[in-house]
Amino acid sequence: MGFCPISQMVSRVVEMLCVRHKTKVKGVDDGKKKKIKGTVVLMKKNVLDFNDMTASAIDRVCELLGKGVSIQLISADHADPANEGRGKLGKVAYVENWISSKASLTAKETEFTITFDWDENMGCPGAFIIRNHHHSQFYLKTLTLKDVPGHDSVHFVCNSWVYPTHRYKYDRVFFSNKTYLPCETPEPLRKFREEELINLRGNGEGELKEWDRVYDYDYYNDLGSPDDGPAYARPVLGGSQGYPYPRRGRTGRKRTKADPNSEKRLPLLSLNIYVPRDERFSHLKFSDFLAYALKSLFQVLxxxxxxxxxxxxxxxxxxxxxxxxxxxxxxxxxxxxxxxxxxxxxxxxxxxxxxxxxxxxxxxxxPDVIKDDKSAWRSDEEFGREMLAGVNPIIISHIREFPPASNLDPKVYGNQNSSITRDDIQGNMNGLTVDEAIEKKKLFILDHHDALMPYLQKINSTTTKTYASRTLLLLQDDGTLKPLAIELSLPHPQGDHHGAVNKVFTPAEHGIEGTIWQLAKAYAAVNDSGYHQLVSHWLNTHAVIEPFVIATNRQLSVIHPIYKLLHPHYRDTMNINAYARQILINADGVLERTVFPARYALEMSSGIYKNWVFTEQALPADLLKRGVAEPDSSQPHGVRLLIEDYPFAVDGLEIWSAIETWVREYCSFYYPTDELIQGDNELQSWWHEVRNVGHGDRKDEPWWPEMQTRDELVQSCTIVIWVASALHAAVNFGQYPYAGYLPNRPTVSRRFMPEPGTPEYAELAEHPDVAFLKTITAQLQTLLGVSLIEILSRHSTDEVYLGQRDTPGWTSDDEPLAAFERFRERLIKIEKKIIEMNDDKRWKNRVGPVNLPYTLLYPNTTDYSREGGLTGKGIPNSISI
Structure with missing residues (x-):
């Protein structure tokens, strides 16, 4: 820019102008003065930002006019009676040499100096007010003060976008990295702490703008476009409309004309949907996302x-x-x-x-699933293995009774129990009887019957032609699962109350029977693919965590210990969920075009949310519920797996235990007694809002922890961190490795199983591959679907993984820092153990016929290279894609 050659002269002019500007602000004039040097790290608005090409030049003009960036320190030790007991304010200081600092053409941090006049009698600064008098916003990362009286240094971790002062009706306040319970907060900082939370809650009115810092709730009322006609209308999810759902972040956009309960949508290609500015992707993350998201917008073609x-x-x-x-x-x-x-x-x-x-x-x-062997995915062993080590390894359960029974209301749905008989499977059970297999706990099921059956009539009224499925499997002595039978079910043509119409298929390798068996596995895989994307992935990670993000920012101060514990696990979640509502789960969006429930996808996930239980999201509780583990106090994790070679569960229990230990050590430091938890008004307000507002449609359930003890706090925080990090990693980053090859995990079936005597049956016999491909996901859907999961499976180059923090000085307390280092060391040991097990030939399910090692729960804690892309490993801290 043209300012740089005369930077020294400009700096002197700015200093002169700033002297005049500074005298307008009342500061502290009494006591012994000391110069405190500060270092401000921030990121200027990118001069190549397509929203404002002239930002850098105008900001320099603002500096010349004396409109700089000011900071005013707040005492943590001495209150000002004339200011309602708030901490005394130091004199205003200005960020120095803004003009002489070259603006970066890319997103880049810049370091500035600042000098404060500080009265030693005011004690230690505990917060500061910053005012941005520039034209454009900047990202404030940290402020570090050196040689503070009585302290070596004081560190402020900010990580926030600061907009020009005219955008706010209040002062922007940042606190030092000290951690306080509400009752322990220094009196001079209390009002600042309380007021900051009030600002973040907003007033519930108006359309929110990018500079607003408001966290608020709304229903999922922005998925449809009813003004475009009935085909684009979708029910509102959440509230009293009969479709329970977690809440999402409020945007405040106007309502549609056709349906006053629905919110107007932005144009298809717009990604400018409101989330609080600090929840948006970084420049680097957004660049990565946009480069690959262009493919997912393929549907516009x-x-x-x-x-x-x-x-x-x-x-x-x-x-x-x-x-x-x-x-x-x-x-x-x-x-x-x-x-x-x-x-x-x-x-x-x-x-x-x-x-x-x-x-x-x-x-x-x-895709990795066909790198080593192009046809191994067809094998029964790989079909079973992916239920334990694939992209959706959280559904398989132990059969406690035979035949499998349905939990659907028989008054509404008639007899929905399984029609699989002992004769169907007896000859394929390695010499065991069915009763012996149940007694020895060797009989398992992948059950997608009850979840899908209530919606099949609607789903099959579209171009989709699919079934509800049950898949029975036998645990063999070598630890692998052997498919025994697949039951495909349809609603009775005379009405749901007549029960299900079932067909049972058993394994075969050759001829028309072998082809039919391959098709039966494809129908089961279609069910699993749809359930995975809508429930295991979207609902049970993305959607259920967003209310925690909102409540944490509304009710827990940034200096609250639980805020500091959970905040890293919320990074980018609101932003990626907003994008999902815009282009993925919306009416006629990518998901509806590529996954079999089509326009009924989100409605179906709402029906499944009715059975969501927060405490069952804990991994040990989930394993016990599914019957794939039993309580065993002699085991390190308190449970014993029925399937010893269950890669997701084996690695997951190690990760779960490491998280739980870290959370317990952290919470024990700040809450040595249960009374402190009961008396923490911010913590109690947070939990009340999570339960009664964020998950308000499930608020009256008896399973919610009461948040009265440290054990309840540890349990709840461990679940949140597990879901946001490890669980999401397990069900997300394997999508492309396994499902990037659609025949392995088709997302749609377009015709029913051919009946003997029909042209389709003849084609199945004469041209089995053609018939198979005509049944599963079509070519256009495949192109769009593979584009989508390629994006979702990529790690960003600025990813922050479990056991890492993006800012080292996130707290000033030594013991939590030491506990976090122990957590990181545990994760490193888990990494080594995973590598060893993947190399051990005894564990057949860890690699399988496709030769794809299980690394989805490999923490990647020690990798600071920020390698992005389709790595197939690494547990990000948060649901960031």
Missing amino acids: HPEIASLCDKTINEFDTFDDVDNLYKGSVKLPDAKTVSKIRDRIPSAMLKELFRNDGERFMKFPL
Whole structure:
């Protein structure tokens, strides 16, 4: 910029102007003065920011006019009676040499100096007020004070965007990195602490803008677009509408004309949906996300992309056609189609879709599941193994009775019990009887019957043609699971109350029977894929955590110990959830186009939320509920697995235990007695709001912890951290490795199992691959679906993993820092153990026929290289993608 060559002269002019500006602010003039040097680390607004190309130049002009960035220290030791007992304020100081500091063309931190006149009689600064008189915002990372009287240094961890002062109706206040319970807060800081929380709660009115720092609740009333017609209307989820759901962050946008209960949506390609500014992606994360999100917006090309599908429109004709997705062999559309596309999408997206070679686009990385062996995914052993070590390893359960029974109300749904008989499976049980297998706890089930059956009539009224499924499996002596039977069920054509219409299929390897068995496994995989995406992934991690994010920011001060414990596990969650509502789970969005429940997807997840239990999200409780573990006090984690070689559970219990130990050590430091928990008004308000507002549709359930004891606090915080970190990692980052190859985990079935005597049955016998591909996810859906899961499976290059913190000085208390270091060391030991087990040939389920080691719960604590991409390993602190 043109200011740099005359930076010294400009600095002197600024100093002169600032002297005049400073005299307008009342400070402290009495006592012994001392110069305190400070270092401010911040990130200026990027000069290449497409929202404001002139930000840097205008900010320099503001400096010349004496409108700089001021900071005023607040005493933690001495109150000002004339200011309602708030801490005394020091003199205003200004960030120095703003003009002479070159603006970065990329997101980059810059270090500035600042000098304070401080009265030694005022004690130690415990907070500060910052005023931004510039034109544009900046990201304030830290302030460090040196040579404070009686202290070597005082550190402030800020990590917040500061907008120009005219955007706020209050002062921006930041606190030092000391941690206080509300009752222990120094009196001069108490009002500042209370007022900051009031500001963050807002008043519940108006449309929120990017500079607003308001955390508030709303229903999921922004998924549909009823003004565009009935086909785009969707029910409101949450509240008294009959569709229970967790709450999401409020945006305050206007309501639609067709439905006053629904909120207007932003244009499809807009990603500017409101979340508090500090919850937005970093510049680096947003760049990573945008580069790959361009692919997920592929649906804007529909129906033009149909011209890409040669031979049979919208079909893969052979498995070679599927393989070509990973070889860059999908051809560009003709010139006419390209012209249409150019008129409909931004140039940035065109650059991604139409690659520089001018011939190919949409080349995908080769999924791990077919890297070593292109056909091993078809094996029964791999089919069973992925229930223990795949992308959805949290559903399989132990069979306690035979045949499996339904929990659906028989008055509404008739007889929904399984029709699988002993004769169906007896001959394939390695010499065991069914009763012996149950007694020895060797019979297991992947049950997607009750969750889907109430919605199948609606779902199958669309282009989807699918079943509710039950898959029975036998635990063999070598630890692998052997499929015994798959039951596919449909609602009775004469009405739900007549019960289910069931068909049972058993394993076969050759001929038409072998082909039918492969199809039966595909229908079961479709169910598992849809349930995984809607429930295991979206509902049980993304959606259920957002109310905790909101409540924590509304009710717990940044200097509260539980805020500091949980805050790293909320990073980017509100932002990615907002994007999901905009382009993924919305009406006619990516999920509806690629997963079998289609327009009934979120409605179905609401029905499943009715059975959500917070305490059962704890891993040991989940394993016990599913019957895959038994209580055993002799075991390190208090449970004994029925399937010893269960990679998700084995690694998960290690991670769970490490988290729980860390949380217990941390909470014990701040809460040596239960009375402190009971008397902590912020903590009690937080828990009351989580239960009664954030998860208000489940507020009256008896299983909620009362938050009266340290054990309840440890349990609750451990669950939140587990869900936001390890559980999400386990169900998210394996998506592309396993499901990037859609035949392995198809998301849609488009026709029912062919009946003997029909043309479809003849095709199944003569051209089994063609019939298989015609049944599962179509070509256009595959392109869109694979684009989506490639994005979701990528680690950002600025990821912060479990056992890491993005700011080292997050607290000034030594014992919590030491406990956190012990936590990190435990995770390092777990990493080594996972590698050893993956290399041990005894554990067949850790690698399997596809030769894909289980690393989804590998913490990645020691990797500070910030390697992004499809690594297939690493537990981020938070649900950040």
